[in-house]
Structures are given as structure tokens and as C-alpha cells.
Amino acid sequence: MAEISQRVGGNGARSTEPGTVAHWGQRRGTLHDADGLIAGPGDPSAGGPRPGDPCIDGGTQGPEVGAGGLGAGTGSNAALRGVDQPLRVLSPDGSPTGASDPPYPALLGPEQHRQMLTDMILTRRVDAELVDLQRQGQLALYASCLGQEAAQVGVAAAMRAQDWLFPQYRELGMLVARGVDPVGVAMMWRGAYHGGRGLLERHTSPICIVVGANALHAAGFALGVRLDAADEVVVASIGDGALSEGDVHEALNMAAVYEVPCLFVVQNNQWAISVPGRVQTKSATLAHKAVAYGIPGIRCDGNDVLATYSVASDALRWIRAGGGPVLLELLTYRRGAHTTADDPTRYRGDAELERWAALDPIDRYRRHLVAEGIWGEEEERRAASVADEAAAHVRAEVCDAADPSATGLFDLVFTRPTKELERQRAQLERELARRRS
Amino acid sequence: MSAVTMVAAINAALRDAMDGDDKVVVFGEDVGRLGGVFRVTDGLSDRFGPQRCFDTPLAESGIVGLAIGLAIRGYRPVPELQFDGFSYPALDQALNQLAKYHSRSGGLVDLPVVVRIPSFGGIGSPEHHSESPETHFAHTAGLKVVCPSTPGDAYSMLREAIECPDPVVYLEPKQRYWTREEIDLPLRTEPMDQAVVRRAGDDVTLVAYGNAVATAMAAAAEAEVQAGLAVEVIDLRSLAPIDVDAVVASVEKTGRCVVVHEAPRTLGIGAEVAALVQERAFYHLEAPVLRATGFDTPYPPARLERDWLPGVDRVLDAVQAVWEQ
Ligand SMILES: Cc1ncc(C[n+]2csc(CCOP(=O)(O)OP(=O)(O)O)c2C)c(N)n1
Ligand SMILES: [Mg+2]
Numbered sequence: 016m017a018e019i020s021q022r023v024g025g026n027g028a029r030s031t032e033p034g035t036v037a038h039w040g041q042r043r044g045t046l047h048d049a050d051g052l053i054a055g056p057g058d059p060s061a062g063g064p065r066p067g068d069p070c071i072d073g074g075t076q077g078p079e080v081g082a083g084g085l086g087a088g089t090g091s092n093a094a095l096r097g098v099d100q101p102l103r104v105l106s107p108d109g110s111p112t113g114a115s116d117p118p119y120p121a122l123l124g125p126e127q128h129r130q131m132l133t134d135m136i137l138t139r140r141v142d143a144e145l146v147d148l149q150r151q152g153q154l155a156l157y158a159s160c161l162g163q164e165a166a167q168v169g170v171a172a173a174m175r176a177q178d179w180l181f182p183q184y185r186e187l188g189m190l191v192a193r194g195v196d197p198v199g200v201a202m203m204w205r206g207a208y209h210g211g212r213g214l215l216e217r218h219t220s221p222i223c224i225v226v227g228a229n230a231l232h233a234a235g236f237a238l239g240v241r242l243d244a245a246d247e248v249v250v251a252s253i254g255d256g257a258l259s260e261g262d263v264h265e266a267l268n269m270a271a272v273y274e275v276p277c278l279f280v281v282q283n284n285q286w287a288i289s290v291p292g293r294v295q296t297k298s299a300t301l302a303h304k305a306v307a308y309g310i311p312g313i314r315c316d317g318n319d320v321l322a323t324y325s326v327a328s329d330a331l332r333w334i335r336a337g338g339g340p341v342l343l344e345l346l347t348y349r350r351g352a353h354t355t356a357d358d359p360t361r362y363r364g365d366a367e368l369e370r371w372a373a374l375d376p377i378d379r380y381r382r383h384l385v386a387e388g389i390w391g392e393e394e395e396r397r398a399a400s401v402a403d404e405a406a407a408h409v410r411a412e413v414c415d416a417a418d419p420s421a422t423g424l425f426d427l428v429f430t431r432p433t434k435e436l437e438r439q440r441a442q443l444e445r446e447l448a449r450r451r452s
Numbered sequence: 453m454s455a456v457t458m459v460a461a462i463n464a465a466l467r468d469a470m471d472g473d474d475k476v477v478v479f480g481e482d483v484g485r486l487g488g489v490f491r492v493t494d495g496l497s498d499r500f501g502p503q504r505c506f507d508t509p510l511a512e513s514g515i516v517g518l519a520i521g522l523a524i525r526g527y528r529p530v531p532e533l534q535f536d537g538f539s540y541p542a543l544d545q546a547l548n549q550l551a552k553y554h555s556r557s558g559g560l561v562d563l564p565v566v567v568r569i570p571s572f573g574g575i576g577s578p579e580h581h582s583e584s585p586e587t588h589f590a591h592t593a594g595l596k597v598v599c600p601s602t603p604g605d606a607y608s609m610l611r612e613a614i615e616c617p618d619p620v621v622y623l624e625p626k627q628r629y630w631t632r633e634e635i636d637l638p639l640r641t642e643p644m645d646q647a648v649v650r651r652a653g654d655d656v657t658l659v660a661y662g663n664a665v666a667t668a669m670a671a672a673a674e675a676e677v678q679a680g681l682a683v684e685v686i687d688l689r690s691l692a693p694i695d696v697d698a699v700v701a702s703v704e705k706t707g708r709c710v711v712v713h714e715a716p717r718t719l720g721i722g723a724e725v726a727a728l729v730q731e732r733a734f735y736h737l738e739a740p741v742l743r744a745t746g747f748d749t750p751y752p753p754a755r756l757e758r759d760w761l762p763g764v765d766r767v768l769d770a771v772q773a774v775w776e777q
Contacts, residue, residue, distance in 0.1 A: 155576045155754045206754025209579045224579045225537065226510060259509035262541070287510050289486035295509045362485045421759035424749040439717070439747045446765055 101346050102326060103316035107374050109382025115325070123324070125389045131172050131192075131320055132384060133398040135164040135377050138188035140402035141197045144409055145187070145204065149355040153414055155206035158185045162318070162350035165376030166282050168192045169323025170250065170345075173331055178248045179240075181220040181233035185282070185349075186252055193217045197405060198412040207418055227253065227260030230279065234266040237275035237340075248334050249277045256287025258304065259295045267342065271308040274339035278330050281342065282317060284349035289362040305342040317345030318376040321383075348374070421447070455632035461603035462492050462568075462624065464637050465610035466530065470500050473528060476614060478505040480515055480532030480568075489534060490570055490629055512538050516545035519565045520553060528564045528614055536571040536623075537580030543588065550619045551594030562617040566610070571599075572663050572714050574627035574761060576754040583751060584715030589621040590692035590724075597692040598644050599623040601665035603633040605648075605689065608641040616644075623691075625662035645690045647698035653682030656771050657702040659725050660712040661688040664762065668712050671767035678768075681775060691721055699725060700732045707738035708774040712767055717745040739777030742770040 104114050142159050149157040160167060167188025174180065180189060190211075191197055199212035203222055210221025220236075223229035233251030240247045257263055258281055270277045281301050285292050298304055305312025311333070315326045323345055330341040348371035352359045384390035425432050425440040432440065456464075470476045478496055480488075484507040487494030496505035508515050512533055519529035533539045539546070546567065554563050573582030590597045596618055600606040606624070613620040642648055650665060651672050660668040665687045672683035684702050688694060703709045709729055711722035722743035729741050744767045752760045 156578055203753075204578075206576060206578070206756075209750070209753055224581075225541070227541075256510040259511045259514075260541070261511060261513050287481075288489065289482045289484075290507045290510070294507050356489075361487070418755045419753075421752065421756040424747070424752050424756065424760070428749050435718070436748060439749075443747065443759065446769075447759065450765070 101314040101316045102322050103319050104322045105319045105379055105383050107379055109379050109386060128384055128389050129394055131168055132380050132390065133401055134168045134192045136398045137402040137405050138164045138168060138191055139377060140406050141409055142187055144406040145201055146355060148413055154204040156354050156356055157204045158354045159351035160185050160187045162371060163282055163284055163347045164188045165320035166317035166323055166345040166347045169320040170280050170327045173324050173327035174250060179218045179236060180250050181229040182222055182252045183229060183254055183257060184222050184224055189252060190219060193219055195219060197409050201409050201413045205413060227257040227262040230263045230266035233277050234270040234275055237277035238273050241275050248331050251277060251279045253281055254287060255281060255283040255292050255295060255301060258301055267308045270340040271310045276334045277340045278334055279340060279342045281344045282347055283344050284347050286349050288353045300344060302342060302344040310340050310342060312342045314344045317347035318374050320376060320380050453634045453636050456603045456635050457630050457632050458603045458606045459490060459492055459629045461607040462610055463494055465607045466496060468638055469611055469614045470504060475526060476528045476530060478530045479508050481508060481510055481534045483507060483532050488532065512542035513545050516542040516550060516567060520550055523563045523565045524561055530566045530568060530614060532568045535581045536569055536583035536585045539569050539585050547592045551592045555594060563619045564617050565619045566613045566622050568622045568624060570626040571623040572625050572627060573751055573757050574663055586623060586691050587715060587720055595692060596620045598690050599662045601625060601628060601662055601687050604635045604639055605641050607637055608639060609644040612644045627663045645693060645695060647689055647695035648687045649684060650687050651685040653684035655681045655706055656683045656708040656774060657706045658683055658685045658710050658712060659688060659699055661691060664712040664714060667762060667764060667767060671764045674764055674768060675771050694724060696728045696732060699729060703729050703733045704736045707736050709741045710744055710770040710774055712744045712762055714746045714761055716748045717743055718748050720745055739774040742774055744770040
């Protein structure tokens with residue numbers, strides 16, 4: 016397991032073994048040595064700003080933060096080595112790469128494997144249904160996650176129910192894997208509700224359209240979790256484009272300064288609408304950016320669900336143990352248009368698409384599980400029927416769904432409408448009544 | 453003459469301005485290869501090269517801040533913010549910096565920046581893509597704010613905005629992007645700080661801008677059919693400064709005024725027009741100035757926008773109310 020996580024930086028990194036997690040934070044022990052994290056210098060309760068610390072009150076930094084911000088070797092070549100080769104445990108043909116043995120945490124039993132693959136198949140099926148529903152005029156718009164199923168399901172599978180997700184807008188796979196009814200997602204794209212429905216019930220913040228804003232909310236929420244000393248971890252999900260926003264830099268910086276329990280997951284799908292990654296940044300990788308914030312940065316093959324799950328699990332464990340935030344770059348690819356309103360043929364060619372289609376995350380995982388004897392025709396049939404049922408459910412609930420009442424908008428501005436809002440509601444009610452008669 | 457869309461008119465204005473002055477540069481999210489999500493910048497990077505029309509990283513504050521720096525350096529930047537709602541991450545640079553740099557430099561530095569923003573609603577977009585951002589800018593001293601409602605004006609006002617030595621926020625009513633007008637380009641219409649009478653009438657004055665001009669025109673036609681009223685429609689075109697003389701001249705004639713805009717009612721442009729009219733034409737008024745506007749709620753989800761937006765009905769209610777006073 017130690018081999019599966021690579022890092023490009025971290026608090027107090029004194030890098031003796033690049034490419035392993037053992038040096039993720041000498042100051043606090045290692046990612047895998049739970050005892051080391053909880054006792055001695057690694058005891059999260061002993062270092063860093065705590066509730067009431069001057070640092071959190073806006074005063075001077077806690078000593079641990081200054082001391083641990085940039086450890087020796089953090090920016091050294093040694094520490095950076097390996098980030099160009101993202102962690103991958105399954106080859107595109109499904110065979111183990113040998114990067115780790117076994118190629119996934121032993122904790123993952125056959126049922127969990129089947130669940131993850133089923134979630135990925137379901138995500139793809141519902142995603143395709145949503146694209147169709149948009150074409151048929153049932154949705155105003157849709158942003159497909161085709162090709163990103165492993166990155167999304169892998170991260171969600173590593174989270175616990177009590178953990179929190181602050182998504183951007185292309186996370187259908189994360190949402191369904193967390194148990195969110197995709198109808199609630201579809202209704203946002205239909206133009207019926209802002210933010211989606213049924214997300215908060217699953218510890219998931221409303222869908223965030225303003226790119227990058229959710230990263231700060233996640234950092235703040237995680238600060239609250241830390242102040243509460245609660246056993247929860249927060250995941251901010253952002254895109255490669257989002258990483259260019261000032262908000263995201265502020266989020267990473269503040270999360271690092273306060274050592275909050277937050278995992279920043281960047282789905283590097285290579286594109287932000289028509290803008291390729293090389294226009295967004297001169298950093299060699301997105302994970303490199305972690306170095307400057309003094310937090311661990313990891314790069315992982317986001318089309319390899321086992322690598323994603325493993326790295327995300329490691330990172331979440333590290334964070335839970337008080338290690339502070341982590342930046343996780345998941346290399347993947349947006350195979351669909353940016354949204355149903357986009358025409359990607361204007362800015363990218365078929366060769367690139369074909370290359371990534373050959374790296375399909377579902378085929379890869381399926382081949383592996385078949386070879387392991389965990390998946391067969393019976394499982395395939397069952398997954399297909401679960402996925403078809405979910406798609407049919409979405410279609411049935413979304414097609415020609417009644418719109419919410421416009422007069423209800425006045426109830427959502429404040430906890431209680433003001434007098435002026437009541438006057439305006441009455442005006443709209445008169446207009447609507449006249450139109451009906 | 454040919455039927456030119458507003459998108460094509462804006463595109464032509466950018467091209468002609470870039471042809472005429474090599475200090476004019478265009479940048480923003482997706483404006484290069486893609487030609488903008490609305491194709492407004494289509495072909496510019498091919499024609500002028502990536503030095504003069506380029507994609508930026510996804511960072512709106514950065515886009516406006518960069519424009520300020522380029523302007524100080526002697527360029528005439530025409531940055532695009534992709535949608536109204538995404539002008540808000542750039543508000544510090546726009547309101548604190550762009551608006552004030554000329555005065556902070558003791559008048560030594562001009563800021564010929566035009567920030568183009570596809571604006572307003574009515575096209576079934578997701579959240580944050582249908583905002584009416586005008587009040588934030590118009591309320592800030594040091595920014596000119598203009599909003600064309602026709603392809604001809606879109607061309608002419610953008611050319612003038614780019615020539616203007618002061619910062620201009622140029623709001624594009626995206627619902628009108630695909631409307632056509634028979635025009636010959638290049639053309640110049642009235643100066644951009646002047647309001648224009650789109651339809652003459654003696655009974656009631658309707659003041660509008662952007663998408664709302666078409667609504668006001670439709671309501672005026674309807675009022676004539678239904679009640680024989682002669683409604684005058686004024687297209688403000690400039691929201692900062694407001695051409696108060698033009699509005700006052702009309703109200704002196706009609707004695708009745710209704711302001712139409714999509715933006716929420718409270719502290720919208722309508723509030724300013726009403727204040728100016730009562731200051732300047734109080735004794736000509738036969739009725740209070742009324743507003744037919746969006747509501748004081750967040751812009752609604754797409755399926756509710758028809759109910760929410762000020763349509764002909766809402767405008768006619770206000771026209772009837774001022775007429776029956
Ligand atoms: C603040 C902000 N600016 C601009 C936009 C318009 N926009 C929507 S998605 C997008 C690209 C986002 O790219 P990325 O973060 O990589 O996510 P992806 O779409 O690839 O999932 C842009 C520019 C926005 N939604 N929010
Ligand atoms: Mg992206």
C-alpha cells in the first residue's frame with residue numbers, strides 16, 4: 016500500500032523515499048502508520064491551530080503551521096520526482112501494473128468491487144439518458160460525465176456517509192455513488208430547481224455552477240468540522256479549469272493554514288470548455304501546486320478506479336488523522352461535449368478522443384474483475400438491469416414533470432418573506448390568475 | 453443592406469476596431485479557437501493571431517485586472533466575461549480598480565477598457581447565466597455602462613466604446629443576439645450616451661433598455677390596439693450616465709412614465725429614472741412613475757423565467773395604472 020500514493024509535497028516532508036507515502040509528513044507520522052499519527056509528534060491534537068488558537072482568531076500563526084509549512088525537501092527535485100507518472104494500478108487492459116500488490120486495498124471485498132463497477136455502469140447509463148432527455152427538450156442543458164466514471168465513483172466509494180461533498184456540476188457519478196437520486200440532479204438541468212434536489216440529505220452541497228466557489232465553502236465547512244472536533248472529512252470537487260480561479264487558491268491556502276480536514280479533488284479532464292490545460296497553467300502537473308501550499312499533492316490515473324479509490328482512501332485516512340488538507344489530481348478526460356450546447360469539433364480532433372476511448376475506465380475495471388473471477392455474465396446482467404431501471408426511473412420522473420410554482424420563489428429569498436416580497440408575490444399571483452382565466 | 457444579427461454586428465465591430473488600431477486586444481474564456489460560447493469573437497484569433505485575440509485561464513478577476521494593466525501600458529483591451537453572473541468574481545477589479553484608477557492616478561492615466569458581458573435572461577440558461585448586473589456597475593463612479601438593443605446600435609456603440617478613453621461596461625442582451633436588422637456595416641448610430649425614441653407617442657412614456665426594449669415596443673403596440681393609447685418608447689442605451697434630458701423631454705409631453713427592466717426592482721435603473729423624472733419634471737407628472745421589472749428574488753430556474761420576467765402583461769398593467777390616474 017505504501018507504494019500506491021505518490022506525493023509532490025507536504026508538511027515537513029523530508030524526502031527519503033520519493034514515490035511512497037512514508038514521507039508524507041514526518042512531523043505527524045506517516046499516512047499508513049495510524050499509531051504514529053495519533054501519538055507523539057504526529058498527534059493532531061498537539062499541533063497546528065486549534066479552536067481558540069490565535070491563528071484561527073486571525074492573530075499570528077500557530078507555531079506548528081509556520082514550522083511545518085514547507086519542510087526541507089518539499090520543493091526539491093527528489094520530492095517532485097514521479098509526479099509526471101500518475102499512479103496507476105490497472106493497465107488499460109485490466110491487468111495489474113504491479114505498482115502495488117495487491118493492486119487495491121485488501122479491505123475491498125468482492126461485493127465492494129461489484130458495487131463500484133455497478134455504480135460506474137449506472138452512471139454511464141443515466142448520463143446517456145440525460146443527454147437524450149436534453150435532446151428531446153426535457154432538460155434545458157446537460158453536462159455529461161462520460162469517461163469520468165472511475166474518478167467519480169472511486170472518490171465517492173472512499174468517502175463515508177458522514178463525510179461531505181462540495182461538488183461542481185459534472186459529478187453525476189459521485190452523486191449517485193453517494194446515494195443521491197439522479198432525478199434530483201436531472202431536475203436542476205431541466206431548469207426546475209437551482210442546485211438540484213436531495214443532495215444535502217446525502218451530505219452533499221447543492222451543485223455549484225460558479226466555478227471554484229465551492230472550494231472555499233468546503234474549506235470553511237471543514238474548518239467548522241475541525242472546530243467541532245467531529246469525525247467527518249470534506250471533499251471539494253473541482254475541475255482543471257477551476258484551479259485557475261482565485262477562489263480556489265484562497266481555499267487551498269486557507270485550508271492549509273488552518274489544517275482543515277478537506278480533500279481537494281481535481282478532475283483533470285483536460286478541458287475547460289474549449290480551453291486546454293496548457294492554457295490554464297505552466298505547472299508541470301496540477302498536483303505540483305500543492306507544494307506551494309505546503310500540503311501533499313498526489314497525481315493519479317483517474318480512469319483507474321482502483322488507483323483512485325486507493326489514493327482517495329489514503330488521503331482521507333491521512334486527513335481524518337489530522338494531517339491537514341490534500342490536493343488530489345485525477346487524470347481523466349471529458350469525452351462528451353462540455354455541455355449539450357457545445358460543439359467540441361470546433362476545438363479538438365478525433366485522434367485525442369479515440370486515444371481516450373481506448374482508456375475507457377469501465378472496460379478496464381470489468382476486464383480486471385472478470386480475470387479475478389469477481390464479475391461474470393450474471394453480474395453484467397444484474398448491473399445492466401439496475402442501470403436500466405435507474406434510467407427508466409429518471410425518464411419517468413422527469414418527462415413532462417410539473418413545474419414548481421413561481422410564487423414559491425418568494426419563500427426562498429429569506430427564511431421569511433419581507434413585506435415587499437409579499438407585495439410582489441401578490442402581484443405575480445394576480446398576473447398568473449389572469450393568465451389562467 | 454443585409455440582415456445582420458447582433459452577434460455578427462458585435463463581431464464586425466471588434467474586427468473593424470482591431471483592424472483600425474493594433475492596440476486593441478481581445479481576450480477572455482473561450483474567445484480564441486472556439487470564438488466565444490456565443491461565437492461573438494468568431495474568426496478573430498485566426499485573423500489577428502493569438503497575440504491579439506486569446507484565451508485566458510478561467511479567472512474573471514484576472515481578466516479584468518489584466519485589462520487594467522494592459523490599458524496602463526497603452527493598449528485598448530476588450531475583455532469578455534463569459535456571462536453576467538461571472539462578472540461578479542471580477543467585481544473588485546472592476547469596481548475598486550478599473551473604475552478608480554484614472555482618478556487615483558491624478559488624471560494622468562486613461563483606462564480605455566471595454567468589458568463585454570453577455571447579459572440578462574430569457575434564453576433558458578442555468579443558474580448565474582441570466583443576471584442583470586447593470587446596477588452594480590452603474591452605481592460605481594468611474595464606469596460608463598451601455599447596453600444596445602439592436603444590431604446597428606451594437607456595432608456603433610461598441611466602436612464608440614472602444615474609442616472612448618474611459619472604461620465602459622458593454623452589456624450585450626444575449627436574448628437579442630440572433631435578432632436581425634437590415635443594415636450596412638460599418639455604420640454609426642446616435643452617440644452612445646444618448647437615449648433614442650424608438651416609437652413616438654403623446655400619452656405614456658415607456659423607458660427601457662436591452663431585452664426590455666422589445667417588450668416595451670410590443671406593449672406599446674398592444675396598448676394602441678386595446679386602448680387607443682399612443683405610447684412613446686425610449687431606449688436608454690446608456691445606463692451610466694442616463695440621458696435624463698431625453699427622458700424628461702418625453703415626460704413633459706406625456707406626463708406619465710413607466711420604466712421597464714428585467715433587473716430586480718429594488719435599486720434598479722428604474723429607481724434612478726423615477727428619481728430623475730420627479731426631480732426634473734415633477735409638475736408635468738399626471739401620475740407616479742411606475743416600474744415593470746423583475747422581482748426581488750434570485751433569478752429563477754429556466755422553467756419559471758417566463759412567469760418571472762416583465763412581459764407585455766406586466767408592462768400593460770403599469771401603463772393602465774398610470775393612464776387611469
Ligand atoms: C466563475 C465562472 N466562470 C465561468 C464559468 C463558465 N464556465 C462554465 S464551465 C467552465 C469550464 C470549467 O472547466 P473545469 O473546471 O475544467 O470543469 P469541467 O467543465 O471540465 O468539468 C466555464 C468557463 C462559470 N461557470 N463560472
Ligand atoms: Mg475540465
